[in-house]
Amino acid sequence: MTKRNQALADRQESERQQSLSTAAARQLTTTTKSPPQMQGITARWLLKLLPWVEVSGGVYRVNRRLSYALGDGTISFTEVGSSARVIPQELGELPILRGFEEVEVLEALADRFVQHEHAAGDLIVTAGQSAEQLFVIVRGKATKLRAGKYGDPIELAMLADGDHFGDRAVVEAEGTWDFTVKAVTACTVLALPRRAFQEVLTDSDALKEHLATLEERLRKPQDKDGQAAIAMAAGHKGEAELPTTFVNYERHPREYELSVAQTILNVHTRVADLFNGPMDQVKEQLRLTVEALRERQESELLNNPEFGLLHNVDHKQRIQTRGGPPTPDDMDELLTRRRKTQLFLAQPEAIAAFGRECSRRGVYSETVMVEGKPAQAWRGVPILPCNKIPISPSKTTSILALRFGAEHQGVIGLRPSSLPEQYEPGLNVRFMGITEKAILQYLVSAYYSVAILVPDALGLLDNVEISR
Numbered sequence: 001m002t003k004r005n006q007a008l009a010d011r012q013e014s015e016r017q018q019s020l021s022t023a024a025a026r027q028l029t030t031t032t033k034s035p036p037q038m039q040g041i042t043a044r045w046l047l048k049l050l051p052w053v054e055v056s057g058g059v060y061r062v063n064r065r066l067s068y069a070l071g072d073g074t075i076s077f078t079e080v081g082s083s084a085r086v087i088p089q090e091l092g093e094l095p096i097l098r099g100f101e102e103v104e105v106l107e108a109l110a111d112r113f114v115q116h117e118h119a120a121g122d123l124i125v126t127a128g129q130s131a132e133q134l135f136v137i138v139r140g141k142a143t144k145l146r147a148g149k150y151g152d153p154i155e156l157a158m159l160a161d162g163d164h165f166g167d168r169a170v171v172e173a174e175g176t177w178d179f180t181v182k183a184v185t186a187c188t189v190l191a192l193p194r195r196a197f198q199e200v201l202t203d204s205d206a207l208k209e210h211l212a213t214l215e216e217r218l219r220k221p222q223d224k225d226g227q228a229a230i231a232m233a234a235g236h237k238g239e240a241e242l243p244t245t246f247v248n249y250e251r252h253p254r255e256y257e258l259s260v261a262q263t264i265l266n267v268h269t270r271v272a273d274l275f276n277g278p279m280d281q282v283k284e285q286l287r288l289t290v291e292a293l294r295e296r297q298e299s300e301l302l303n304n305p306e307f308g309l310l311h312n313v314d315h316k317q318r319i320q321t322r323g324g325p326p327t328p329d330d331m332d333e334l335l336t337r338r339r340k341t342q343l344f345l346a347q348p349e350a351i352a353a354f355g356r357e358c359s360r361r362g363v364y365s366e367t368v369m370v371e372g373k374p375a376q377a378w379r380g381v382p383i384l385p386c387n388k389i390p391i392s393p394s395k396t397t398s399i400l401a402l403r404f405g406a407e408h409q410g411v412i413g414l415r416p417s418s419l420p421e422q423y424e425p426g427l428n429v430r431f432m433g434i435t436e437k438a439i440l441q442y443l444v445s446a447y448y449s450v451a452i453l454v455p456d457a458l459g460l461l462d463n464v465e466i467s468r
Contacts, residue, residue, distance in 0.1 A: 140188060
């Protein structure tokens, strides 16, 4: 429409109307505005409930009793088509190879794994048969069984991607399996025969020395948790000679260095000078920037490969679902792996999947109050949502169980005790100056980390299916 036609239409409308139009009246009014809104802000339950310990030197050291127990973990693979190969450095997750770093020897061992395919229901190993191979599960799920006292099968554990068994079979001659492993789904398995391991051992003095040191370590007295035993006497009478002892500590305890998430906020001086009312533009820009940094901070506490909770779960505290979706049985097993579990953390879809399983069984979960808000719970422990826990392309995720606080030897958050120009605890905003383009610059930094004081403070229910 041309300007002449628009003017004509406006004149005709003004001749018809009998009062001032709202469109014209708005030119003389003040509009009521909301503060800037932002999608992606979540409840951030982990940041709210995590007890924070202030770190004065930027590093937090976790001192523990000396442990002789061998570390354990899951193993990763490279896959080309249907063929899989163990990543050589990942063999260090095996108890017998923990701490061994000779890459050439690990490469030789990785090359000697043989791939096998098993259909659902196949027996991968059978109790009583000769144990001559180390097995690693690449894909699929298997159950570890043993005959009970009265002959009925007892389920010992569920095994899934990256799990392994039989590491002692390659170093101990004439052993037999004392359990059966049965494929629950189709499984791809890599096996290392004892003969192949011995071939590499014969040619490697470094590996021989490592295994000799390992055997010496395992012969030392230790308690049920693998810690150096504290000698003591009980139930004696008279003047019995009491044992002497001392409590030894780890010589190389783990240290957590504070991590950082940072960004530079730019605000043009013209905006800050002329368009700064009724709302402070710098304040609103900063508020939304801090919200985004806090979201990233929670994601890092869970997913950072170095210190994130999902990557630092002890293997003994990592369990598999029995059938796929999270059931009350799975949650009970996760709950009983530690004392004083205070929180379950899960994807909203995983919480919904657990609710469906409860409804299917005719079981109803409880509701508890957390920070004044109702939350779903199991056995009195709240199940809180967190969208930072990843969901795999195959629609599986994980559920975390946590015990909090230094007083309970649990999980603690770490942040600096004080910062220059501190804006919030653990976060500061520093003015960097004005550029030649008249842009105000602010450096916004959040410092944080998370520490697990003892292994059973954190547990994980893995391969949780949420699609059915």
